[in-house]
Amino acid sequence: MPELEKTYTPAEVEARWYQRWLDDKCFEADPSRVSEKRPAYSIVIPPPNVTGVLHMGHVLNNTIQDILSRRARMQGKEVLWLPGTDHAGIATQNVVEKTLKKQGVIKHRDDLGREKLVEKIWEWKDKHGDIIIDQLKKLGASCDWSRQRFTFDDDYNACVMRVFVDLYKKGLIYRGRRMVNWCPSSLTALSDEEVIPTPQKGFMYHFKVQVVEEPDTWLEIATTRPETIPGDTAVAVNPKDERYAHLIGKHIKRPLPLENQAPIPIVGDDHVDFEFGTGVLKVTPAHDKADFEIGQRHNLEIIDVLHPNAILNELAGKDLAGLERFEGRKKAVELLTELGVMVKEEPHQNNVGYSERAGVPIEPRLSEQWFLKYPSIKESQDVVAKGEMKFYPDRWAKVYDHWLTGIQDWCISRQVWWGHRIPVWYRGEETYCGTSAPEGEGWTQDPDVLDTWFSSWLWPFATMGWTGDKEKDSANPTLKAFYPTTDLVTGPDIIFFWVARMIMAGFEWMSELPFKNVYYTGIIRDKQGRKMSKSLGNSPDPLDLITKYSADALRFGIMRSAPLGQDIRYDEQNVELGRNFCTKLWNAARFRQMQSSTGFQPVSPDGRVENSSYITEAEISPTLLSSDDKWILLRLNTAIAEVSAALEEYRFSDATATLYRFFWSEYCDWYIEASKAVLQGSDEKRKANTLAVIDFVLSHTLRLFHPFLPFITEELWHGMGFNADLPENQGGKSIMFAPWPKPLDADELAHFGILPEDEATANQKYETVNLGRGLKSTFNINKKVRFVLKPNQELPGHEIEVIRILLNAEPLDVDASFAPTKGTPSALTPLGTVFLPLDGLIDVEAERARVGKDLAKAESELEKVTAKLADENFTSKVPQKVLDEHQQRLTDWQEKSAKLKEMLAALSA
């Protein structure tokens, strides 16, 4: 067996193993291996932005996917974790345009033109596109990189085109002049989902206007956007509003622009809420969705006073033209004030839609866009409602359902160049839609590209080589084996953008749901609970953390703090804790290794002999098992069961907590320490047997840990020689293919002679040790000292030795007739009374005080239980089980109290 290094060096180990896994093609999925005995497990990565860099959200998300994938491999499944990146149309084009502008290459995208700019973006993509992929590799992601996809690959592009044409032919895609969300920064339309309503502090401006037909009548109007007055083409009042109804049909004089104070009509419209503002609404059909609708109903003129970049244009009048919209607002107020028509301005809070990407207020804008009536809504809604597809946590199902219920058509066209170009061509009055350009001269293609999500929604099958040709697709082994996928792991922030749409696409083109389970991660926040963001600078670079602590540590730290469905408070301490845990694991393995060199009986590293099957139990001799051995085997059983159950239910933090507790608190703190009684002794047979138990536990623990800590477990798996003698594909080559641990079943437990009560036996011993240690600490003893145990019943010598070692006692005398001198500190334990004889060094008063405190506690508990049991109201109504418990409690406290009283009496004598 190769000797383990003294210190663990994660950087070297992680790089080495990742390369080895790649070289050995460990992550590559082969559909031909899928069979009834070897089911498929598949998961598609939420494709990160191709120009992005790894952030903590990616770490969380991809660690989870990796855990699921690795566990599935260990369960003997054929695993496909399909990776790739997203072209992220608007975001990527923005980044490249900005860079080019900074470099002084261009002032505007038109300086380059469409083709040249797209070329530049491709160059950018080729240069930066693999950064995030490399970062995922550093994290240990076990994706099948041979299948890496990009949403703008030729094959993928073909899928997008095919889908567009299909929907167009089905009549679900149409072009129309509508009010859309316009981003004045990116100069494109956005979908409703890309607009974030943001509460905004502003002002409500009240101004008055003169009724043309009744010059003495003035109406007061309240608005938040006075700069759009030049675009007003009516004012509206509610026809039921008695204050104004008689004015309907008359006109008011629009105050701006000054050079064109045109009369505009007063219309009656139910939309107007007469409780709000003044009950008089200025109607600007070009710049407000609701106003646009009013305009439609009353056939109003539409005056667009803004350039696409939200600078006021000539129609706004000479005073406002050329001003940015917020400057224009100030100027408009000034003008109204000069006119003497400003009444007042009041602070006002309203919701303003912000562009999700550009972070600027969007403008409702009338423009020609492409829209999609969503397909397969019914199936998509039902599949989740009926629980055929499961959401974790399931409350997202309601959110999903609600969105689908009130769903609006999707604006899918974008006025940028980086993206899938709309496959529609025009020639005069003719329109052609097809996957390639039409025959003949004079056709021009629609300049718009498609929303990035219009490609992402095909991800689960477009990445698997879908062609839309039924025959071809049914002969496609990848699709056949791995679609529908098993799990999807993503953030709830893209439940509408992506998840819901993928479900629709799955039904529409594959006639089947795209995944069976969706796990929604929480959002990573900083210690103060704020979202992580670049501008706050509170987002650590995962790569720095990996350098500092290792990828395993980062993974473990993040998973430990990520309860199901809850936001995560990130604290670097958790990563540090992950590193410490790896170190502990490393040292525990080293401890085992150091024992073998001193061992007498030759035992193979895994406690196995040549040609044995994988099961190591055969090497453990049941007759030689100590109570500690039985205890740790039972605790291991519990840990395996708990971790397995937690993973089934996507409770990753519970799984990590169990692993931590089992390995650190149970295995290292108790079992290893107790086993030293044997390992430092002279019974060679027992030593060998203890080592076999240790190997059994370690080999199981490493496997249990592997999905969480892939690197260090692999290193130790080989370092400890646990891989030796295993078939290549079952742990010989890599721990990632070793079988997922199973708890010992009833037969195996019987074989080892392990009974459930064995756990309590060992626990009593450990409790005794705890109490003894407590005595030592109370009296500030930090050296090896003599303890005396006055046992309740006879104890085997081995058990006494274990207690001695755990207590660090020198010696531990067992004396059933021990008569302590007055004032000897003592503790009542499950195994008897433990004394710490200090030969007159102790303070009788102090000991009396200590015992007195214990007694007071016992008395108060006794009182409580007695009172309860004396209460007829209680005893008559309570179930027998509870009554028994209380009865037992009563007896326990009575006994304890009696003994404490005795001790106190002895101290006072």
Add this chain to the structure above:
RNA sequence: GCACGGAUAGCUCAGUGGUAGAGCGGCUCGCUUACACCGAGUUGGUCGGGGGUUCGAAUCCCUCUCCGUGUACCA
């Protein structure tokens, strides 16, 4: 406005009717031959407030407060 989630020890969280828990931190000891990235001990809580149901409530019901998320055409 509506819906959902959350509020338990200094911090992060378990705990869905029967003696309030864990990890981390804090404090006190200790370089005991795997590990100081460690070990031992110990300290922390009228379970957000108020009502109610019950023999018994962190847990069930009502109500309020605060935080978060989603959603809604109020200029």
